[in-house]
Amino acid sequence: MKYKNTQAFAQNLDKTDKLAKHRNDFIYPKDNNKNELIYFAGNSLGLQPKRVSDHLTKELSVWSEKGVLGQEERWIGYHERLTDSTAKLVGALSSEVVVMNALTVNIHLLLISFYQPKEAKYKVIIEKDAFPSDYYAVQSQIKLHGFDPKKALIELTPREGENILRHEDIISTIESHRDEIALIYLGGVNYYTGQSFNLKEITKVGRENGSIVGFNLAHSAGNLLLSLHDWDVDFSAWCTYKYLCAGPGSPSGVFIHERHHKWNGPRLLGWWGHNKDSRFEMSSTFDPINTAEGWQISNAPIMGMVPLLASLNIYSKAGMNSIREKGKNISSYMEFLIHQMIPSVHIITPEDRGCQLSLVIHKGKKVHDCLLGKGVVCDWRNPDVIRVAPHPLYNSFVEVFNFVKILKNAIEN
Numbered sequence: 001m002k003y004k005n006t007q008a009f010a011q012n013l014d015k016t017d018k019l020a021k022h023r024n025d026f027i028y029p030k031d032n033n034k035n036e037l038i039y040f041a042g043n044s045l046g047l048q049p050k051r052v053s054d055h056l057t058k059e060l061s062v063w064s065e066k067g068v069l070g071q072e073e074r075w076i077g078y079h080e081r082l083t084d085s086t087a088k089l090v091g092a093l094s095s096e097v098v099v100m101n102a103l104t105v106n107i108h109l110l111l112i113s114f115y116q117p118k119e120a121k122y123k124v125i126i127e128k129d130a131f132p133s134d135y136y137a138v139q140s141q142i143k144l145h146g147f148d149p150k151k152a153l154i155e156l157t158p159r160e161g162e163n164i165l166r167h168e169d170i171i172s173t174i175e176s177h178r179d180e181i182a183l184i185y186l187g188g189v190n191y192y193t194g195q196s197f198n199l200k201e202i203t204k205v206g207r208e209n210g211s212i213v214g215f216n217l218a219h220s221a222g223n224l225l226l227s228l229h230d231w232d233v234d235f236s237a238w239c240t241y242k243y244l245c246a247g248p249g250s251p252s253g254v255f256i257h258e259r260h261h262k263w264n265g266p267r268l269l270g271w272w273g274h275n276k277d278s279r280f281e282m283s284s285t286f287d288p289i290n291t292a293e294g295w296q297i298s299n300a301p302i303m304g305m306v307p308l309l310a311s312l313n314i315y316s317k318a319g320m321n322s323i324r325e326k327g328k329n330i331s332s333y334m335e336f337l338i339h340q341m342i343p344s345v346h347i348i349t350p351e352d353r354g355c356q357l358s359l360v361i362h363k364g365k366k367v368h369d370c371l372l373g374k375g376v377v378c379d380w381r382n383p384d385v386i387r388v389a390p391h392p393l394y395n396s397f398v399e400v401f402n403f404v405k406i407l408k409n410a411i412e413n
Contacts, residue, residue: 001329003336013333013397019326025049025314026245026394031375038399038406040378043191043219043356043389046245051310059306079300085312089244089320090217090236091227092255095291099240099305100272100298103218103252104133106237109295110254111141113267114212114235115183121210122147123180125173127165128155131191134216138185154181163348164195171205178209188220188236192381194349194356196224200231207232218242221253222315223354225324228255235260243355243391244315246308251301256292263294270297318393326392327355333397334390337404342411348385356389361411370410376403 003009014020026047029037039047062070079099087094100106115124115138122145124138139149154177156165174184184206189196199215206213215236220226222243228236236255240246271279273296275287288294315323334357338345346360361367361384368380378388390400 001332003333005337005340007398007401010333010397010401013329017326017397019318019322019392020396022314022318022393023396025051028394029377035375038376038403040376040388040390040395040399040403042245042391042395043242043387044379045241045248046243046311046391047394048247049245049307049310049314051313052247052307055306055310056303059302075300075302078302078305081309082305082312085316086253089226089312089315090221090238090253090255091225091231092229093258095261096229096255096258098254098292098296099251099308100254100296100300101252102249103216103237103239104137106252106254107134107137107216108141109268109297110214110235110237110256111137111183111185113260113263113265113295114214115141115145116212116265117142117145117147117152117182121180121182123152123154123177123182125154125156125177125181125184125186125211127186127190128157129190129192130187131216131218134185134187156186164190164193164350165197167198167201170197170202174202174205174209174211178211181206181209181211184211184213186215188215188217188224188226189354189356191219192358192385192387194219194353194358194387196220196352196354198352199233200227203231203233207234217253219354219356222320222323223327225320229257233257240308240311244308245311245393247304249304250308251304254292254295256295261290261292261294263288267295268297272296272299314393323392330390330392330395330397330400331355331357334388334400334404337401338407341404342408345407345411354389355391356387359386359388360384361386367407367410371406374406374410376406 027050062074082099083094087097126138142149142152158165203213212234214234217236217238221238234257238253240250241248269286273288273294347357348360349358364384364386365380368386378386380386
């Protein structure tokens with residue numbers, strides 16, 4: 001598409017946007033004067049769907065009116081209401097996904113099972129600039145097995161003078177260390193640069209070279225088109241409070257490929273992972289559910305799942321193909337406007353990306369604070385990056401146009 005640097009062009013994009021109607025499905029934050037904010041922080045916390053309040057009120061009413069009786073009538077299988085739409089979202093079989101716990105907890109549960117180092121084959125490939133929780137989880141698991149993280153971690157690093165990883169360098173690293181790598185563990189999208197990775201090819205090469213392949217999809221779920229089953233990914237996990245708009249502290253999603261479901265290896269056990277048919281026989285012998293649910297530890301956090309159900313209903317109606325199409329379009333339009341209006345701003349996010357653009361701006365924290373004062377919500381990361389993520393379901397092209405004008409003014413003044 002050939003973009004134009006005019007408000008009329010942005011307005012026309014909004015008129016032809018088939019997802020524009022979904023803006024009305026969300027509660028839009030306002031400033032102290034009741035003016036709507038420009039909210040581009042969906043990569044940190046998505047907006048609240050309007051139906052969340054009704055859904056929560058329903059479950060609170062059941063609790064108040066029925067107490068523990070509500071458990072058997074509604075809650076014992078509540079997580080199953082999320083299964084089919086979650087599976088569709090990440091390109092999985094329904095048996096391969098489960099919603100449970102928080103993201104880093106799930107990463108640990110998965111690593112307990114799938115990081116199984118041997119004397120010579122014990123190393124882990126990870127991004128050098130991965131999110132800290134990924135580092136901490138992997139390092140601690142390496143130590144639990146008696147290895148030294150300094151020796152066990154193979155860190156993928158951009159070439160000198162570059163900001164992003166080259167795909168060919170990722171592949172060559174996997175191939176050159178094939179006899180040493182026990183696990184490849186990467187993010188689907190780098191939280192800082194916004195770069196997305198070719199998960200299909202990485203999985204193919206990794207598995208061909210005898211490695212387990214897993215991904216943290218915190219910035220990918222609800223943002224990118226995923227086909228985890230067909231790509232043959234071993235495992236992955238993601239949060240639901242970012243693009244999936246399930247609210248602060250909402251539970252995490254997990255994918256475990258069906259080939260692992262009759263698992264005889266190590267895993268942490270809990271009552272909720274036990275065979276549903278015999279769970280209440282209270283046996284001391286664990287009989288696992290032979291799906292991803294077999295990795296469950298505790299029963300479902302119902303009140304945390306309620307907002308996710310409301311959000312997944314919106315995602316199901318909108319469709320990930322349409323969401324991805326607009327995500328690419330709205331971020332490309334923002335990129336065009338920044339190049340046109342503020343050429344001094346360096347965008348480090350490559351074309352392989354989701355919705356997020358990462359902008360390198362001199363005195364970025366000061367500019368970020370100025371944006372906030374002018375009604376723009378985005379975020380800033382050390383040392384000098386402002387992350388901006390227009391969400392396909394609730395942001396408009398006119399908002400993007402207005403944002404770039406505000407950003408230009410904030411930088412120049």
